[in-house]
Amino acid sequence: MITIPIKHPITQYIQENSQSCVMALGFFDGVHLGHQKIIRTAKKIAKDKGLKLAAMTFAQHPSSVIPKGPTITKFITPLSEKAKVFEQLGVDILYVVDFTKELAKVPHQQFVDQYIYGLNSKHVVAGFDYKYGFKGKGDMSQLPIDSKGRFGVTTVSKLEQHEQKVSSTLLRALISTGRVEEIYQYLGKSYEMRGEVKGKGRTCTFSFDPSYYMPIPGHYEVTVKSNLFQAKGMCEVKSIHHPGELTITFFEDTLFKDFENATLQWNNFIADFEMDALHAQGDLRELEMSM
Ligand SMILES: Cc1cc2nc3c(=O)[nH]c(=O)nc-3n(C[C@H](O)[C@H](O)[C@H](O)COP(=O)(O)O)c2cc1C
């Protein structure tokens, strides 16, 4: 997979050197089961047409520029992790566009002309609620009009679990209320962070990208994994404003050496007296208000 960073205004050089592709559109934080449906749909079309599969995401979350709702600066999958998952899913080209104030003002037709048709898209795949262009005026009913017949459009229907949309917002709400054990049903795996393990005996320090989205403070059962090693332990999240470092206490004596390429898997919240009641009720709203 090749990753191509793009800053607005997009250059003719990037456009002229782009390969014919099927383009998947979105931010894709977490690359959850809904996102995987988009990528898999686009991959099949790319295979059928003998084209490369491209995905377009943004270096910053649109909320960091668009003044509505919460500003998202922490991620379920920081960009490097998101890229790894895209590569595993068979994405050939990853366009990472800087989402700046200037880009946010680009009208929907101009975005299509310069960033979709301009990047040699022969077919575009996005989900039912994808929005693009100034004020989010472009949507999946507008895209076929803006295409002007220059590329095909596939709209992927909503993937739901328990009658609600599988979404990055939902995953963030589960993580920020300690319900990490529920992530699996929406992500297809547990919530994981990639990082570095250092330590000896029963404890280690796990260092990771501080832009990962942190669970609510409390004690968690976790699993530290690498290609040669796996052990369960406990860690305490003392603050969501963390320095990108956690101390893990293993449940058993563990022979391991420092690992650069390790994974911390969040298994479940270890209920304690303060959180137990609210966590058990699973009342997201009450918990969020108390934070
Ligand atoms: C080039 C471009 C410009 C955009 N400009 C805006 C904007 O000015 N205002 C806006 O609300 N969304 C804009 N969007 C859409 C946002 O990326 C995002 O999808 C939308 O704000 C999220 O809406 P939602 O919360 O309804 O999903 C733009 C998207 C693109 C690709």
Ligand SMILES: Nc1ncnc2c1ncn2[C@@H]1O[C@H](COP(=O)(O)OP(=O)(O)OP(=O)(O)O)[C@@H](O)[C@H]1O
């Ligand atoms: N559950 C879903 N079913 C189908 N398509 C989805 C689903 N969730 C996201 N998509 C699509 O995946 C792409 C990426 O969307 P986006 O990054 O906004 O994900 P999201 O989960 O909706 O995020 P957020 O909750 O932060 O709005 C878009 O084309 C979007 O329409």
